[in-house]
Amino acid sequence: MNPGSSVPESEKVMNQYLELANQTKEMAHELELAVRIVKEMEEFETTEAEAFSSKTNLLNEELATLNKNINLKLEILKPYVRFLKSSNEIGRDALKLKEFYTSEHVQEDAESKNETLMQSAEIQWQMVLKKILSTQDMGHDFLNLVNMVNENLILNVENVVQVTEHAIAVLNKEKEDLTCLWTTWKLNMSQVKSIKEQCGKFNEQFKTTTQSLNALQEALRSTAAVDLGSNLSVLVELQNKFNQMKPQFQQLNAEVEYTLKLSEQLSSKGASDMEKSEKVSELIHLHKEIKERIETYDEIFNKTVKFHHAKEQLEGLIKNRGLEVPEIKEVPNDTSHAKTQLNNAQEKHSRVRQLYKLALMLGMDIISTVQHPNPFNVSVKNLRRQLEALESDSLSWGCKADKYEEELSHVLHFCTTRDEIHEVW
Secondary structure (H helix, E strand, O other): OOOOOOHHHHHHHHHHHHHHHHHHHHHHHHHHHHHHHHHHHHOOOOHHHHHHHHHHHHHHHHHHHHHHHHHHHHHHHHHHHHHHHHHHHHHHHHHHHHHHHHHOOOOOOOHHHHHHHHHHHHHHHHHHHHHHHHHHHHHHHHHHHHHHOOHHHOOOHHHHHHHHHHHHHHHHHHHHHHHHHHHHHHHHHHOOOOHHHHHHHHHHHHHHHHHHHHHHHHHHHHHOOEEOOOOHHHHHHHHHHHHHHHHHHHHHHHHHHHHHHHHHHHHHOOOOOHHHHHHHHHHHHHHHHHHHHHHHHHHHHHHHHHHHHHHHHHHHHHHOOOOOOOOOOOOOOOHHHHHHHHHHHHHHHHHHHHHHHHHHHHHHHHHHHOOOOOOOOEEOHHHHHHHHHHHHHHHHHHHHHHHHHHHHHHHHHHHHHHHHHHHHO
């Protein structure tokens, strides 16, 4: 499957697979009818009925595998299309906001109109900012999903990852550009005020921004108070709470930038003083500390949720007996059946190996990030235990899977040789 690099391309591919899914359902229904007929024929104990029964069993296995692959591909395509669509919409919204900032200018002796303009700009800025952050989260979730699936499901997987990462980077650039425009526009709006009014505005802005940063820092501490070995639902809920703070932090980013530029503007007009310089240094330090903490929390939450998703998938396979490695009781009469068995086993085992590898790698990364003593207010005690159990299970299952694949290879070789001998005779 090649999802493409644009909305039209990816939508076309997605619609093709939706159509395939419908066709597979119809084929499954027709196969059920065929099986019923075969069962009726088996009552007469004909050799044709036995041969046909073997064929329908093989076809049923292949159809189930096909249906599973189609559904897996749709699980990848749908969020990819949503992300690309949302990215395009944001591009249009950001362009409108940029036009607003460049066309709407401050008017002297029109304080009420200027205030209305600022409120309108604030609303539009907040809406676009939330959309950007939400879409970036969609992009990161999609990249996490790609890491979880079998690489064989996606052709040019590197291209899909690059397209997604590029779109996220473009959104980041839009966010920075809009922040800069918002700051410049807000500064221009304040230029009509006197130096005294601007100094008062700076003190008010500094106080509000500092209080908001401190409140956010406290909220971060309480949000992250958790054992990273908790169940997935608890961690997803915490991650959602954390993601809800991101727009607030991005707004504070802009407020900090505005406050610093307002300080520079006042200094250029001769309104410099020691107290203001100390306030600016304090603001920069606090902002830097919170920014670093948010980036680390973001990394920890993303990796932890990915770890538990992989672990949960493995547990689901165990529950549905999907990790059981069967014994070979008899050699198939049909070589194609033996080949299908081997291919299905290899594909299934490849997926399981990938899940084990991903979970173990993520678990080790999380523990190395959260070293003791750590400032992150999180525990990895349960996570360490889970990681040790996963490593042991992975080794045990891997040995059984390797042995089963080797046995199936021998069976296929036997069937192929048998067919060759029959052709000679």
